[in-house]
Amino acid sequence: MEDNQQQQEQQQPLFGLEVDHLSKSNLNEASRWARFIAITGFVGLGVVVLLFAIAGAQIADRFSELFRVDAGAGSVLIVVILVAIAICTLWLYFLYKASNLIKKGILASDQKMFNEGLQALKVYFTIGLVFGILGLLGNLMSLF
Amino acid sequence: MEQQQSSLFSNLSFDGAAKQILKAVANTGFLWTLISMISSVLGFISYFVKKDEYEALRRYSTDSVSTGPNLFSLVISLGISILLFTYMNKFNSLTKSAIETNNQDQMNEGLRNLKNYFWVTGIILIIALVLITLGVLIALLAAAS
Numbered sequence: 001m002e003d004n005q006q007q008q009e010q011q012q013p014l015f016g017l018e019v020d021h022l023s024k025s026n027l028n029e030a031s032r033w034a035r036f037i038a039i040t041g042f043v044g045l046g047v048v049v050l051l052f053a054i055a056g057a058q059i060a061d062r063f064s065e066l067f068r069v070d071a072g073a074g075s076v077l078i079v080v081i082l083v084a085i086a087i088c089t090l091w092l093y094f095l096y097k098a099s100n101l102i103k104k105g106i107l108a109s110d111q112k113m114f115n116e117g118l119q120a121l122k123v124y125f126t127i128g129l130v131f132g133i134l135g136l137l138g139n140l141m142s143l144f
Numbered sequence: 145m146e147q148q149q150s151s152l153f154s155n156l157s158f159d160g161a162a163k164q165i166l167k168a169v170a171n172t173g174f175l176w177t178l179i180s181m182i183s184s185v186l187g188f189i190s191y192f193v194k195k196d197e198y199e200a201l202r203r204y205s206t207d208s209v210s211t212g213p214n215l216f217s218l219v220i221s222l223g224i225s226i227l228l229f230t231y232m233n234k235f236n237s238l239t240k241s242a243i244e245t246n247n248q249d250q251m252n253e254g255l256r257n258l259k260n261y262f263w264v265t266g267i268i269l270i271i272a273l274v275l276i277t278l279g280v281l282i283a284l285l286a287a288a289s
Contacts (some may be wrong), residue, residue, distance in 0.1 A: 017158035017242065017251055024156075026255035033262035040269055109156045118165040125172040132179035139186040143193060 024106050031099040038096035094124040163243045174236035177229040184225040231261040
């Protein structure tokens with residue numbers, strides 16, 4: 001019991017929690033994957049925007065057919081999708097910003113940059129939470 | 145030796161502000177994955193509640209979008225949301241506990257789970273990209289022949 005307590009005390013750093021070698025390694029790896037996810041997301045959203053630019057009219061007609069609404073409603077649906085794409089771009093921007101700032105903060109040992117990166121990650125998760133709540137409401141509505 | 149030096153002279157730490165932000169990151173991430181998991185479970189329940197309706201739609205409709213979700217995609221979605229929730233739950237509990245008790249090992253373990261969360265998301269994204277590319281290629285080949 002006492003040995004265990006001593007061991008725990010030894011594991012605790014002298015000046016609080018450090019971003020030690022293992023923390024840096026984990027955060028760097030997380031940043032790398034976050035960057036990959038953000039860039040892939042940007043490319044995917046870019047492809048969707050390109051598709052709308054090339055075949056916007058046909059897509060609006062197809063939407064009208066699929067959801068059995070008139071042609072005007074299909075165009076409104078496209079506008080809604082484009083707004084959603086803009087929001088998703090902003091969302092991914094925060095992930096990209098977080099990955100960049102955390103990585104740079106670690107490399108330069110810059111506390112301010114590191115904290116800003118964590119802040120951007122917080123915003124990314126908050127927007128994700130809002131999307132999650134909207135998805136939950138959508139599923140709840142589909143139940144009744 | 146090099147590791148010890150970099151740790152000794154590195155002025156990067158989880159200071160007061162970083163701790164507060166990290167706690168908020170852990171909380172929101174945990175809530176997000178929890179809500180996503182509940183949403184997936186609801187989607188699953190909804191499928192079984194409206195199973196007859198979807199099957200009737202499938203029988204009489206030629207549209208793939210208007211026939212509702214299929215069981216396979218719902219199972220995959222539920223599996224992914226449970227996996228992501230597991231990592232985020234561990235990140236949340238370990239990070240918050242590490243901040244409260246100043247435990248470096250717990251902090252590292254928490255961050256390892258955050259890394260795993262992004263790693264799993266990235267791998268799922270790669271698999272989805274491969275499947276989409278294959279689908280487009282098959283569609284193009286079918287259209288050409």
